[in-house]
Amino acid sequence: MRRSDRLHNCRTFYRPIEAAIRWSGLDRFESRILEVVGARNIPGPEDFPRWPMLRLNVERIFDAMRNRELPYGRAGITCDNPSLLDDGELTVRHVDLRAWMTRFYPSHKPAFLFDDIERQLHPAISVEAVQALLADREALRTQLATYQSELEALRKEIKRQGPSERTLAPRSETTYLNIVGGLLTLLLGKSPSGTPYSSFETLESVISALIAHHEGRPGISERTLWAKFAAAKRQVSAA
Incomplete structure (x- = not known):
């Protein structure tokens, strides 16, 4: 997915069905899916037989909210109120959804939550580990440049000696x-x-x-x- 498309699909919060659409890679069918689902939070069993992952992913999100693994709220405002689970304005925040998926579905890295580098990483490798490795590499490159500079200075000094x-x-x-x-x-x-x-x-x-x-x-x-x-x-x- 191009960066512009990824940013277009990113929001600060989503309805569960909107998050499931992006998670399932069905972004281009979003308007059609939302029209069928309407005010409901979960599509019916017969709504989208060609896309079984859509309903499964919505159910995964609701299961996480019911078990207090994924914070939720209304219109982007977090509120721990079980009655909201049947509210048409039920939402989950982008940052909470990303953290939850990282913990419970580490092999799933949908483009609307993770950038290209993160999606290429093995699930066992965290972003923090990569950042630490990059910092170490930069430190080693700086140290190598210093040694090369000192070596070149020694070579010039020897060359100048009579x-x-x-x-x-x-x-x-x-x-x-x-x-x-x-x-x-x-x-x-x-x-x-x-x-x-x-x-x-x-x-x-x-x-x-x-x-x-x-x-x-x-x-x-x-x-x-x-x-x-x-x-x-x-x-x-x-x-």
Whole structure:
């Protein structure tokens, strides 16, 4: 049902037969039904044989009023007076009808009482639950946007940093040089008996082998290796 049609069928209060017509989806036959029913509140058993749900829905509404499950009144004014159940001006308010149907007929969501989103919800899911989920989603979206903004700021900061700002911390640099220097000592050193630890005899041969096996990798160039190895040897010697 279009929104304009739904709003046209909505009122602040209804006669029981008017509510039953909308509940049964017989809106387009309303004038015909009201003409047949007249001042009565409930259609006769033989009035509308093609539409058995109409009478059933009217009886459901009256059953709820008799058992004080659905407030009723006269001309839109709520009044708990059983004598009104036979009054041609008997009415039920829109808000009371909606609350009653939500409680007792949760799988029934006629368009004149519930909007499109509510009609698509599973009966076990309340509007309040959906609203809570939507609020949580918006909070998460806001939090995600904040994190993305912070991440982008960090990326820009790193991009702006020069090479000197990206160097290792002093302690990490010392550790790194000690390890490299120690490895060089083993590669070029000899055991106490004079046996070489490796087949490498000079630092140049070590550098040549590294370039031959790992050429193209960051840091594996003759100039960088000579500089780093020299620094590592000085670090080990100083220690």
